[in-house]
Amino acid sequence: MRWMCRRRARQMEEVEALSSIYGDEWCAVDEASRIFCIKISNDTEETKLTACLQIILPPDYPSAAPPIYQINAAWLRGSERVQLANSLEDLYVEHAGESILYMWVEKIREFLLEKAQDSATVREGDPHRGGGSGRRRRAGLCGPRVERGGCATFPGTRKRMYPDVDEEVPPIKHGGCITDRRSTFQSHLAPVVAPRQVKTVLERLYDNKKIASATHNIYAYRIYCEDKNSFLQDCEDDGETAAGGRLLHLLQILDVRNVLVVVSRWYGGILLGPDRFKHINNCARSILVEEGYTASSDDVAKSAGKAKRLKGKKTK
Numbered sequence: 433m434r435w436m437c438r439r440r441a442r443q444m445e446e447v448e449a450l451s452s453i454y455g456d457e458w459c460a461v462d463e464a465s466r467i468f469c470i471k472i473s474n475d476t477e478e479t480k481l482t483a484c485l486q487i488i489l490p491p492d493y494p495s496a497a498p499p500i501y502q503i504n505a506a507w508l509r510g511s512e513r514v515q516l517a518n519s520l521e522d523l524y525v526e527h528a529g530e531s532i533l534y535m536w537v538e539k540i541r542e543f544l545l546e547k548a549q550d551s552a553t554v555r556e557g558d559p560h561r562g563g564g565s566g567r568r569r570r571a572g573l574c575g576p577r578v579e580r581g582g583c584a585t586f587p588g589t590r591k592r593m594y595p596d597v598d599e600e601v602p603p604i605k606h607g608g609c610i611t612d613r614r615s616t617f618q619s620h621l622a623p624v625v626a627p628r629q630v631k632t633v634l635e636r637l638y639d640n641k642k643i644a645s646a647t648h649n650i651y652a653y654r655i656y657c658e659d660k661n662s663f664l665q666d667c668e669d670d671g672e673t674a675a676g677g678r679l680l681h682l683l684q685i686l687d688v689r690n691v692l693v694v695v696s697r698w699y700g701g702i703l704l705g706p707d708r709f710k711h712i713n714n715c716a717r718s719i720l721v722e723e724g725y726t727a728s729s730d731d732v733a734k735s736a737g738k739a740k741r742l743k744g745k746k747t748k
Contacts, residue, residue, distance in 0.1 A: 441674075443489050445681040446531045448706075452682060452713035453534070461486070472537055474544035481507065481544045485537065494531050498524045503540070507547075516543050534685045601636050602629055607719035610711050614700025619715035621723055624653055624692045627664065633692055646696040648672040650712060652680035653692040663689070672697065675712055682713050686726045693719065 447468065451458045454470055461467040466489040473482045483505035490497045503516065523535050607619035620643075622633040630653050638644045652667035665683070667676035679693065695712045704711070720726045 439491060439493070439495055442494060442531065445678050446494075446533060446685070447489075448678055448709050448713055449682040449685045450533060450537075452710065452717045453686070454537070466490075470537055472540050472544065474541060474548045481505075481548050483508065483540055483544060485540060487533065495529050499533065499536075501536075512547070516540065519543070531681075531685065601632050604633060604636060605719065605723055607715055607722065610715055612707065612711060613702040613704060615702065615704055615708070615711075616698045616700070617711045617715050618696050619719040620694040620696070621719045621725075622692050623690055625655060625690050627655070630692050634694070637694060643696050645698075647699040648675070648697045649694055650675045650679055650697070651692060651694040652676055652683055654680075654683050654689050656689040672708070672712075675709060678709050679712060679716055682716055686717075686720065688720060688725045691720070691725055 443466065447460075450468075450470070451460075457471045459469050459471075461469055467486070468489075469484055469486040471482060471484055473480065483503055486502045486504065488500040490500060493499055498521075501520070503513070508516070519539055520536050523539060524532055527535065602622045602624060604620055604622045607621070610617045620637060622629075624630050624633065634651070637649070643649065648670045650668065650670055650672050653665060655664040656662075657664055665680060667680040669676040675695075679695065683691070683693065693716045695715050697708070697712070717726075
């Protein structure tokens with residue numbers, strides 16, 4: 433029974449992270465039955481291709497069973513469908529026991545981009561032609577308004593020396609605010625390469641009375657250790673039960689490194705239920721994109737297209 437609860441919790445964390453990443457493109461068909469779908473496009477203007485990935489999360493996913501899935505696309509037939517299915521299955525085998533839905537979505541997006549480029553090549557007769565310019569997608573906040581006023585504002589980063597750390601505090605960036613039913617959420621971000629920097633950044637943030645007065649300051653960080661080829665990572669709920677773990681899960685899915693993200697919440701007196709986790713992840717996701725730690729959907733597609741073109745040139 434305990435294992436079932438843990439698997440269920442991992443599924444919930446992954447779903448919340450994907451909802452934050454993909455916004456309106458992600459849809460819960462039947463939450464109780466764990467059925468979801470996501471609309472995926474190649475984000476190119478010349479040859480627009482779209483697919484819908486419908487998934488069912490079995491009780492044993494992700495530790496012992498893959499998602500049950502179906503890809504709906506009128507243009508996807510025969511050998512192409514088999515090729516795409518094989519690539520998804522290879523990803524699952526390679527990352528057995530891990531959360532793999534994000535990797536599946538981006539693999540399908542890469543497949544769409546490659547097909548669009550092939551179609552453009554046939555149509556234009558130009559072997560070096562790519563798939564056109566990208567279209568930026570911005571995920572909505574699904575209801576609550578984004579406000580710039582009423583949140584903590586900060587002067588430029590100042591140097592602060594500590595007797596045990598011969599370095600300045602890493603630069604701290606601050607995101608916009610999300611306000612929903614009088615609760616306000618704001619994200620903060622700093623580059624970190626050692627746990628001691630996490631401590632100094634948190635101390636600097638808590639020096640600000642507005643942040644120190646927040647009901648919760650949830651944080652998570654990931655630091656990549658090149659010598660060990662592993663990650664040093666941790667998180668803190670600060671009284672918002674399970675919020676830190678969900679935030680860390682978002683950082684893991686996005687595969688960001690050497691960064692600390694803090695989300696402050698000022699409670700407004702009205703319970704938000706699960707929406708509070710959505711707002712925390714949306715705040716974190718927004719500032720990570722703004723500061724260049726992860727790509728928006730069209731950036732991922734364009735990166736995949738660039739890699740495809742470079743690979744094609746090398747083989748000629």
